[in-house]
Every structure is written in structure tokens, then in C-alpha cells.
Amino acid sequence: MNFDFRNWQIHVGTPHPFNAERPRPDNGTARPDPARYYDPAWARQEWEKVFTKTWLLAGVVSDAPESGDFFRYDVGSESFIIVRAEDGSYKAHYNVCPHRGSQLVLQPFGSADEFICPFHSWHFNLDGSNASVTDKETFQPDVLCHGTDLSSVRCEEIAGLIFISMSNDVPPIRDYLGDAADHLALYDIGSMNVVQHKRSDWAANWKGGVDAFYEIYHLHSVHPQTQCLMDDRTQIDLFPNGISRQFVPFAQPSPRYADQQTVNAGIKIMLADAGIDPETYQGTAQETRAAVQQAKRARSAQYDLGYEKFSDTQLSDSTIYGIFPNVQIGCHPEAVFIHRFVPHARDPEQFTYETIILFKHENIPGYGAPAWMGLAPGTDTTGKTRPEIVHTPLGEPPHLGEVLDQDSELLPYVQMGARSRGFRGPLWSEQEARLRHFHVELDRYINDNKEWGK
Numbered sequence: 243m244n245f246d247f248r249n250w251q252i253h254v255g256t257p258h259p260f261n262a263e264r265p266r267p268d269n270g271t272a273r274p275d276p277a278r279y280y281d282p283a284w285a286r287q288e289w290e291k292v293f294t295k296t297w298l299l300a301g302v303v304s305d306a307p308e309s310g311d312f313f314r315y316d317v318g319s320e321s322f323i324i325v326r327a328e329d330g331s332y333k334a335h336y337n338v339c340p341h342r343g344s345q346l347v348l349q350p351f352g353s354a355d356e357f358i359c360p361f362h363s364w365h366f367n368l369d370g371s372n373a374s375v376t377d378k379e380t381f382q383p384d385v386l387c388h389g390t391d392l393s394s395v396r397c398e399e400i401a402g403l404i405f406i407s408m409s410n411d412v413p414p415i416r417d418y419l420g421d422a423a424d425h426l427a428l429y430d431i432g433s434m435n436v437v438q439h440k441r442s443d444w445a446a447n448w449k450g451g452v453d454a455f456y457e458i459y460h461l462h463s464v465h466p467q468t469q470c471l472m473d474d475r476t477q478i479d480l481f482p483n484g485i486s487r488q489f490v491p492f493a494q495p496s497p498r499y500a501d502q503q504t505v506n507a508g509i510k511i512m513l514a515d516a517g518i519d520p521e522t523y524q525g526t527a528q529e530t531r532a533a534v535q536q537a538k539r540a541r542s543a544q545y546d547l548g549y550e551k552f553s554d555t556q557l558s559d560s561t562i563y564g565i566f567p568n569v570q571i572g573c574h575p576e577a578v579f580i581h582r583f584v585p586h587a588r589d590p591e592q593f594t595y596e597t598i599i600l601f602k603h604e605n606i607p608g609y610g611a612p613a614w615m616g617l618a619p620g621t622d623t624t625g626k627t628r629p630e631i632v633h634t635p636l637g638e639p640p641h642l643g644e645v646l647d648q649d650s651e652l653l654p655y656v657q658m659g660a661r662s663r664g665f666r667g668p669l670w671s672e673q674e675a676r677l678r679h680f681h682v683e684l685d686r687y688i689n690d691n692k693e694w695g696k
């Protein structure tokens with residue numbers, strides 16, 4: 243084979259330990275059966291063999307900073323309560339009362355000394371143990387002997403992120419994430435606050451969402467407006483356990499874009515993000531990425547932001563991690579953008595696309611979240627107020643910003659095509675290597691041959 247996709251080289255940042263050449267796994271060239279995108283039997287297997295057998299990102303530490311603070315995490319047919327216990331550790335319980343199965347916590351967030359069931363008011367301690375059974379004397383002891391505590395699952399915090407697992411077989415989250423745990427720790431997500439949280443229901447399989455956000459091959463076609471400020475030659479790295487990374491150069495036009503010189507409107511936004519006045523900037527569009535990097539280094543030196551830990555690429559570009567199975571995290575020193583692709587409880591042709599923006603507040607003139615994240619004007623970025631979760635039902639535009647709304651319009655068409663008799667499975671390019679890496683990992687779980695660290 244004389245084809246080497248790596249000749250389409252990409253990464254043009256400062257050398258960084260994270261950019262070390264890694265052995266690339268051989269994920270083959272197979273075309274997977276598209277049944278995975280629509281077949282209810284496939285979805286049931288996926289739930290039993292993947293979602294209940296791996297780590298799932300449940301939330302972020304800033305959503306439960308104090309003892310007794312809790313939030314809900316709903317995925318597929320399950321709901322969990324994640325709570326910060328008195329000892330500072332995080333606990334996760336199924337959001338279900340052992341009496342008659344009512345959900346206990348009905349709101350997305352809160353703070354409590356104990357949980358009280360809304361049906362017959364049994365009480366539970368934060369650690370899930372039963373605190374009281376209402377009219378206990380009316381139960382035969384042998385009935386209560388079956389157990390009156392909440393059912394709990396594993397819960398671990400790492401890099402400001404809280405993961406849960408329904409499985410006792412999965413290795414600790416540190417081992418599961420591998421090097422990505424160290425990379426994510428650089429961003430200090432634990433000191434960031436949620437400044438926007440949106441959910442929208444899309445008429446597509448959750449993996450259609452993963453696929454669409456794991457590549458930027460479609461940018462020139464679906465999001466042509468990004469071509470003036472994003473280079474679509476990206477670096478892709480594939481890690482064990484289905485984890486992947488992509489560096490997407492920002493503040494530099496795509497080679498598909500005709501005018502490489504003029505400081506266009508998109509480039510001006512990138513300059514402003516870095517605190518450079520676009521009106522007095524003397525460079526070309528091609529030179530902007532380096533100018534952004536230098537400006538952020540200078541800002542860090544002036545305000546002691548500690549950016550020495552970041553490569554130039556990490557300052558200017560989007561550094562994106564795919565965490566198997568259903569999360570992608572776009573990282574910038576100022577803010578991170580979490581995408582979560584939440585499978586529907588019953589319908590494999592629906593999922594909830596959830597986005598959470600976390601921002602590291604600094605009192606620095608001109609400093610803010612990257613403009614591409616599209617924070618609404620007037621958003622409180624100080625961390626003093628936790629925004630409500632905005633949920634958009636199926637069929638309504640999600641109002642996620644122009645680019646993400648374009649994805650939401652397209653994905654139902656991809657879903658319809660996936661179940662056509664005429665479609666026999668995706669043909670992935672090496673620009674879509676993360677998709678193949680993800681699906682090959684998925685197949686390991688489905689085929690019962692998952693080995694940790696592979």
C-alpha cells in the first residue's frame with residue numbers, strides 16, 4: 243500500500259510532549275453494518291454491553307462544590323444522583339427509591355442534608371444508606387430485610403470531571419483515560435464554572451452525533467462560513483480504550499479558502515479573542531494564528547496565567563478529546579466545551595445533544611471565552627450564577643449558534659439514509675480516523691472481546 247494519509251500533514255504547532263509520534267493502531271478498513279444506527283436490538287445490546295460497562299461523564303465538580311450539593315445525570319433509561327458527601331468524596335446512586343421505585347430527585351440540581359422520597363417519604367443519607375422508613379412498624383421485618391438503602395454505583399472525580407460506572411469490572415478512571423487524564427488536567431476544569439448548558443433532542447442515533455462531531459471533513463460543505471478562519475488539515479491521535487484527540491488550527495484560513503491574505507471578518511474575531519485590535523493589526527490572515535499565540539503568551543506573562551504548560555497549538559487551536567463512549571471535550575485555556583451524546587431510553591433514532599460550556603473567570607481586560615462558543619451577550623461568566631439548563635424538544639431549532647444548528651438540520655437526513663436498503667455502511671477516510679477508532683472500540687464491547695488498555 244503506497245497510500246499514507248499522514249502526508250497530509252497538519253500539525254504546525256510548537257513541539258510539545260503530547261505531540262510525540264505514537265504508534266497508530268490498525269483499525270482496518272471494514273465497512274460496518276448500518277443497523278447500528280437504527281436497529282432496536284442493536285441499541286439494547288449497546289446499552290447492556292457498552293453503557294453499563296464503561297465510565298460515563300456524569301458532570302463537573304463546580305456543579306457540586308459543597309457537601310450535600312447534588313445533580314442528576316440521566317442517560318438512556320437510567321437516572322443517577324451524584325452528590326458530594328460529608329467527607330468531600332462524590333457518591334452516585336440510582337435515582338430510584340427501594341420502596342416502590344419512585345424517582346427521588348426530580349430537579350436537575352440542589353443541595354440537601356438527606357434525600358426524601360416524594361411518594362411515601364422514606365429518608366436517605368447522602369451516602370445512600372436508609373435514614374428512616376415511614377411507619378416502619380407496619381412492615382414485616384422480613385420484607386425490610388431485602389434492603390432499604392439506595393443502590394449505588396462507582397463514582398470517581400478526575401481533572402474536575404465526575405464519572406460514574408455501573409460496572410465493577412472497568413478499571414479506575416485514571417487507567418481508563420490513560421494519558422488523556424493528564425492532558426485534561428492541564429486545563430484546570432475544576433476551577434471553571436458552567437456558563438451555558440443546553441440540551442436539544444435530535445432525530446438521529448447518538449452515534450450519528452458522535453460521528454458528526456468527530457471529524458471536520460464536512461466543514462467546507464456544511465459550515466462553509468468557517469473556512470475563512472479554520473484550517474481543516476488537522477492532527478488526529480488515537481489512544482487506547484477508544485479515546486482520541488484532534489487539533490484543529492484556528493485563526494488560519496483553510497487552504498480551500500481562496501483569499502489567504504485579507505484579514506477577513508472571522509480572522510478579526512480570532513484577533514479580538516486574543517486581545518489584539520483587528521483594526522490596527524498589520525499581519526495577514528495566514529499570520530494570525532502565530533499572532534494569537536504570541537498575544538496569549540504575552541497575556542499569560544503579564545497576568546501570571548501559567549500558560550507555560552500549554553503548547554502554542556493549545557493556545558490558538560481547538561484541542562478536542564473524544565472520551566468513549568459518548569463525550570467530546572473541546573479544550574482551550576480559557577474555557578472548555580463539553581458535548582454529550584445521550585442515547586434515548588427507547589428510540590434508537592433519537593438522542594439528546596447536550597452542550598456544557600465551562601469558563602475560567604479572570605479579571606483581565608479583553609479576556610473571555612472563545613467567540614466560537616457563542617455565549618449570549620450578557621452571560622454571567624463570573625461563576626456566581628449557575629445557568630438553567632435550556633432544553634429544546636425534537637423538531638425545534640436548538641438555537642446553539644449557526645454552526646451547531648447547521649449540524650442539527652443535517653443529521654436527520656443522515657439518519658434517514660442510514661436505514662435505507664441502499665446504504666451498506668460508512669466508508670471512512672483517514673480524516674475520519676476517529677470515527678473508525680470509536681466504532682472499532684464499540685465493536686469490541688459488542689463482540690465481548692474488549693481488553694483494557696487496547
Ligand code: FES
Nearest residue numbers: 339341342359362
Ligand atoms: S416509593 Fe419511595 S417511599 Fe414509597
Ligand SMILES: [Fe+2]
Nearest residue numbers: 454464465649
Ligand atoms: Fe458540524
